Amino acid sequence: MDQRVHEHAEVLVDWSARVEAGDDVVLSVAEGAHDLAVAVAEKLGERGANPLVTYDSDEVTRAYLRGHDGEFGTGDHELAMVENADVYLRLGGGRNTSALADVPGEVRQAHSTATAELKEARMDTDWVSTVHPTRSLAQQAGMAYEEYREFVYGAILRDWESLAAEMAGMKELLDSGSEVRLVTEGTDLTMSIENRTAVNSAASVAYDSHNLPSGEVFTAPQATEGEVFFDVPMTINGKRLRDVSLTFEGGEVVDFSAGANEEELETILGTDDGARRLGELGIGMNRGIDRFTDTVLFDEKMGDTVHLALGRAYDACLPGGEAGNESAVHVDLITDMSEGRMEIDGEVVQRNGTFRWEDGFEG
Amino acid sequence: MDQRVHEHAEVLVDWSARVEAGDDVVLSVAEGAHDLAVAVAEKLGERGANPLVTYDSDEVTRAYLRGHDGEFGTGDHELAMVENADVYLRLGGGRNTSALADVPGEVRQAHSTATAELKEARMDTDWVSTVHPTRSLAQQAGMAYEEYREFVYGAILRDWESLAAEMAGMKELLDSGSEVRLVTEGTDLTMSIENRTAVNSAASVAYDSHNLPSGEVFTAPQATEGEVFFDVPMTINGKRLRDVSLTFEGGEVVDFSAGANEEELETILGTDDGARRLGELGIGMNRGIDRFTDTVLFDEKMGDTVHLALGRAYDACLPGGEAGNESAVHVDLITDMSEGRMEIDGEVVQRNGTFRWEDGFEG
Numbered sequence: 001m002d003q004r005v006h007e008h009a010e011v012l013v014d015w016s017a018r019v020e021a022g023d024d025v026v027l028s029v030a031e032g033a034h035d036l037a038v039a040v041a042e043k044l045g046e047r048g049a050n051p052l053v054t055y056d057s058d059e060v061t062r063a064y065l066r067g068h069d070g071e072f073g074t075g076d077h078e079l080a081m082v083e084n085a086d087v088y089l090r091l092g093g094g095r096n097t098s099a100l101a102d103v104p105g106e107v108r109q110a111h112s113t114a115t116a117e118l119k120e121a122r123m124d125t126d127w128v129s130t131v132h133p134t135r136s137l138a139q140q141a142g143m144a145y146e147e148y149r150e151f152v153y154g155a156i157l158r159d160w161e162s163l164a165a166e167m168a169g170m171k172e173l174l175d176s177g178s179e180v181r182l183v184t185e186g187t188d189l190t191m192s193i194e195n196r197t198a199v200n201s202a203a204s205v206a207y208d209s210h211n212l213p214s215g216e217v218f219t220a221p222q223a224t225e226g227e228v229f230f231d232v233p234m235t236i237n238g239k240r241l242r243d244v245s246l247t248f249e250g251g252e253v254v255d256f257s258a259g260a261n262e263e264e265l266e267t268i269l270g271t272d273d274g275a276r277r278l279g280e281l282g283i284g285m286n287r288g289i290d291r292f293t294d295t296v297l298f299d300e301k302m303g304d305t306v307h308l309a310l311g312r313a314y315d316a317c318l319p320g321g322e323a324g325n326e327s328a329v330h331v332d333l334i335t336d337m338s339e340g341r342m343e344i345d346g347e348v349v350q351r352n353g354t355f356r357w358e359d360g361f362e363g
Numbered sequence: 364m365d366q367r368v369h370e371h372a373e374v375l376v377d378w379s380a381r382v383e384a385g386d387d388v389v390l391s392v393a394e395g396a397h398d399l400a401v402a403v404a405e406k407l408g409e410r411g412a413n414p415l416v417t418y419d420s421d422e423v424t425r426a427y428l429r430g431h432d433g434e435f436g437t438g439d440h441e442l443a444m445v446e447n448a449d450v451y452l453r454l455g456g457g458r459n460t461s462a463l464a465d466v467p468g469e470v471r472q473a474h475s476t477a478t479a480e481l482k483e484a485r486m487d488t489d490w491v492s493t494v495h496p497t498r499s500l501a502q503q504a505g506m507a508y509e510e511y512r513e514f515v516y517g518a519i520l521r522d523w524e525s526l527a528a529e530m531a532g533m534k535e536l537l538d539s540g541s542e543v544r545l546v547t548e549g550t551d552l553t554m555s556i557e558n559r560t561a562v563n564s565a566a567s568v569a570y571d572s573h574n575l576p577s578g579e580v581f582t583a584p585q586a587t588e589g590e591v592f593f594d595v596p597m598t599i600n601g602k603r604l605r606d607v608s609l610t611f612e613g614g615e616v617v618d619f620s621a622g623a624n625e626e627e628l629e630t631i632l633g634t635d636d637g638a639r640r641l642g643e644l645g646i647g648m649n650r651g652i653d654r655f656t657d658t659v660l661f662d663e664k665m666g667d668t669v670h671l672a673l674g675r676a677y678d679a680c681l682p683g684g685e686a687g688n689e690s691a692v693h694v695d696l697i698t699d700m701s702e703g704r705m706e707i708d709g710e711v712v713q714r715n716g717t718f719r720w721e722d723g724f725e726g
Contacts, residue, residue, distance in 0.1 A: 022436060024438040024439050024440040024441075025438075026440060029418050029423075031397070034394070034420065034422070034423075037418070037420065037423050038420075038422050038423050038426045039426070041423045041424070041426040041427040041430070042426035042427065042429065042430040043430065044427060044430070045426065045427040045428065045429065045430025045431035046430040046431070048431065048432065048434070048436075050435075050436050050437065050438030050440075050441070051427060051438070052417070052438055052440055052441040052444065053417060053418040053419075053420065053423055054415065054416060054417050054418060055392050055400070055416040055417060055418035056416075057397065057400065057401075057416065059397070059401050060392075060397075060400050060401050060404045060416055061404070063401045063402070063404040063405035063408065064404040064405065064407060064408040064414060065408065066405065066408065067404070067405040067406065067407070067408025067409040068408035068409070068411065069411065071411070072413075073385060073411075073413050074413065075387040075388075075413030075414070075415055075447075076387050076447040077387040077389060077413075077415055077443075077444045077445070077447040077448040078387075078413070078415040078444070079447075080440075080443035080444055080446070080447040081415065081440045081441070081443055081444035082440070083443070084438075084439040084440035084442075084443040085440040
């Protein structure tokens, strides 16, 4: 087996999930993630954890959902399993990203609603989601298999300790700042971040970060004003949005356009009041992610990008007890910052993709 | 997908496990059993059950066992899952029957001992064990893949209702009889079955039968006298036993020999006192199993065979409260009955493989 698979397993178990002896671990394995499961199981053995391996197969799920009449229940056995788990490791990596394409959306929605309690219980564990590079995901990214493996391990096998330290600096700037301004071609946007707490998402439960790879610092902006242009395409609900422009007044979207699938953007904005306000400002800082692959897990952490999400804000960014923007949606849209600047309280902290603490920064 | 996979799933869910709406089902899937898992998931959807799919991978298990220091624990999450399950379906079918070959026996034993509570809890569910035909199992059976699939579905896709009725007749004969005598080349053996209750093992939890395929009637004999020759080879603990002869006096083995691996037979007999007495007399009645494949799940149910087990007896065969033969082992050995006879209380009930209720029986 490729040595990188073992290294991936070690980062996941030790850096991300912080597994300790005696931990009860659910190891959820997608159809194509067998090799990573083997490597993770070895590490879990070495750490003295107790793994329970589940099979997260889209084809099995499709058959079940299509066979069912739609009145779904939650299994007591599954709820009991999750409630008794310390750690939940999700190894993604399917064999066909369209495996659920012929399951009606309302059936998926009904199942998701019926099992919401399970999802809540999973969030109460030390959960981490990662992916094993499969041919199917390479295809989704428009890359050759070996090329895609290079890409994935480049994003995952980082010096996380040092990236976490760098991101801590960014978090400090955001925590002590009041206003962020983004300026790029087509974008001049200001947001208030007063009294908000940024999350240093360093791919570890120790940082309240649950994705591997991660590598972003995010907060919950408000009172957004101005225009923003998202030059990175994103696939939302199976529709590819391109060249999205939004105009904000008093924190709310008052005008919008898209170069493709504008009606999908309109649907998103019409979901509820919160869908017209921002829930997240995220600053991508993972320089191991050097291209867009049409997978949000990777794209939004890419170095030299910023993403803004319409909809729900994360509680972790808000002062204790205060509720942030509420919405049924959380839709990330990405802007390339390699030509442009980010200011905090009038001071430039990033210009043309270079942060002010990096070599070559021109303030 | 082969229509027989769907038929297998239907027999498993409806005849064997009697799954009902709302049942919480654990679906344990071996590495090579994906297709059967898909077909079973569809049926579980149709019945309105709640499946939780686990991945029973020998390679994952090997990595975990080899990584661990040997002081194993039981996961509370796994115990909670099993204790809350109504049904446990085990879909066997690996990709390499030797996948655990380099895990030391004592490590496997330590893990098995540490997780005994889990096994007990599984036995308290409506559990059923079956196999999906894989190339690895075909190889183990010395058969081509397509040939092996024919064989497996021939054994599983039976008219179980009618076989259960036929086996009920055999059970009645055993329940009302006092003594069984087996006579074949090299065999003349008598056993008392007085006050014992036979089990009609008809591949359904409704019959206290947990294997698919099944198709045997078994009871717990005692006071065995005489000689028996087992002409069917059996692999026990990785050793292939051939041409085993046993001589019984007063219910105990007093002499033995084997054509190959006699020292393994000696080890079994030396385990404890109970290992020298019989725990089971089983009568194979599944005519869909027409050849030996070196897998006890199939071999012991073959029509025209009888198997005797050294060691532990099943409680179900004993009068309420009475303990049968106790032992740490239960080792099945098989004799071909196609030339010979079985008598109950002096009356011939099977001659040359034909039961007395069948055409061509010569009493």
